[in-house]
Amino acid sequence: MSRPRTIDQSQILDAAEAVVARDGAARLTLDAVAIAAGISKASVIYDYKSKQALIRAVIERRVSEEQEKLRLATEKLGTGTDVHLRARINVISDNARDLPEAVAFNLLSAMAQDADLRSLMNDTYRAELEAILESSTNKRAAIVAFLALEGVRCLEVLGFVRWPDDKRAEIMRDIEGLISEKIPVRPPRDLSPVPVKN
Template identity: 30%
Template sequence: MGRRKTINREAVLDAAENVIANHGSSGLTIDAVAKAAGITKGGVQSCFGNKEMLVEAMLKRCLALYDVQRGFQEETPISVYKELLSHINITADTCDNNNSRAASLMAALLQSPEYLTSVQYWYAERFKHLSNAEGEEGTRARLAFLATEGLFFLRHFRLMQIDAQDWERYFQDIREILPEKL
């Protein structure tokens, strides 16, 4: 009698992210993920149920990684400036592979209205304090946030070729427009 194999959920999520990165969001199928992970379709379904639950798990993992990179606990009050600087640094410093996977995941999420809502909520949470900031400092903070997001999408949706040197230079420009504090 054979021993039952256990499937590594993280490895399946890695395979799903690779499928999106290599074949686009339209290539994300249970079959494609199974082949990429070297398991059966039933193995993928036993881990995640269906494609929607797989995408949801990918989103949760991506957001959890972001929170770990932020290094702040939700209960700990931090300044708007520190939160913004943390977001800018995470976006600038995250390796291309992680950022392109995040962009690919975003593309998959945007195809489905129920996931679009969760992405909109995430952005609303990141932007809520910036939208109320007044004066030149508020304007500069909003521009820094929007420039960070724009730069991310331009590079990782392959709308603009941005090499590593320019990437760092543009993020230095963004950091320079940040207000001293908020």
């Protein structure tokens, strides 16, 4: 009697991303993912009971990968002022355009229709902003730099804007320069974003 085949979760999630890129999140089916992964539909259903659960797993994996990159970059930098923001700049500088546009558009579309997915992203960004603000001496400059960095990344991921590598590196240096610029330090106030209602 042969042993049951072990299914690699990343194989299923890679297949799901490929189906999302090809067909869109709205047309993603467990059948299509099973075919793309070369496994049975029952194997997909065993781990992901629904299309929504599978899309959530794809997004959670992307978030987890990003958080691990940020953790390693922060660890590499050690301690100091703006360490979390500098780590984020390094990660985004090194990992330009790592999410195909079709996948990005379709995952954003899925998030727009799912309050739980939006809540996951709200929590993720809130925690990241708290870490950035905690290690910053000039919270205003840190917020401006964070917004500039995320704006660049968003425009690139969605394919709206592309810069040649040398210009992009310059932009990243300029964003990092925002941290040390003399943006006026005003009296302490809460710069945390307000909760987003889904």
